Amino acid sequence: DIVMTQSPVSLPVTPGEPASISCRSNQSLLHSNGYHYLDWYLQKPGQSPQLLIYLSSNRASGVPDRFSGGGSGTDFTLKISRVEAEDLGVYYCMQSLQVPRTFGQGTKLEI
């Protein structure tokens, strides 16, 4: 299985300030088609997770442009340009290059 490791586990933030979350895999997530099969999800308190970013850098429908994803190979980053109160929750990265799909352990964004 591909192991996904996120850091930090907890990220204190201030509204209006930027934030960044790291996700690393123990093997490359680069597909032969040139895309990296890495997604980002946000689980707000009491809710189901929601898709933020797919294929490393593509924002899902309806996701604000303050969210951006990047990286390559085994190192990926989710950036929030200016944190808003509604962004609080737990962020997960997930690889979909291979089965089983595997998630990072989560990063809790909190004030």
Added chain:
Amino acid sequence: QVQLRESGPGLVKPSETLSLTCTVSGDSVTSGSYYCSWIRQPPGKGLEWIGFIYYSGSTSYNPSLESRVTMSVDTSKNQFSLELSSVTAADTAVYYCVRDGGGEGLDVWGQGTTVIVSS
């Protein structure tokens, strides 16, 4: 607008079989545009992928659960189903069915259903 809704018993006895149904509305499961993944989340913990199924019936399971998992599809009812046998307390979790677009992400999540394994 596609919606997925999980349903099933909220309480299952140890050693018995957990059975859940995912009803899809707003789209046909035979549209061929996606898989249905099942994902679970134990209380206070992270997300675990159980497996996925295509409308054709083809499946892929997490090897950690493969010996106990069966997924199926009923195209006439527009439903997917999950069965997990020989459950223990470790299977207590919120279970989600999710539209899985492959490389395009898990883009539609059900609201989740809580299953508690207890005698």
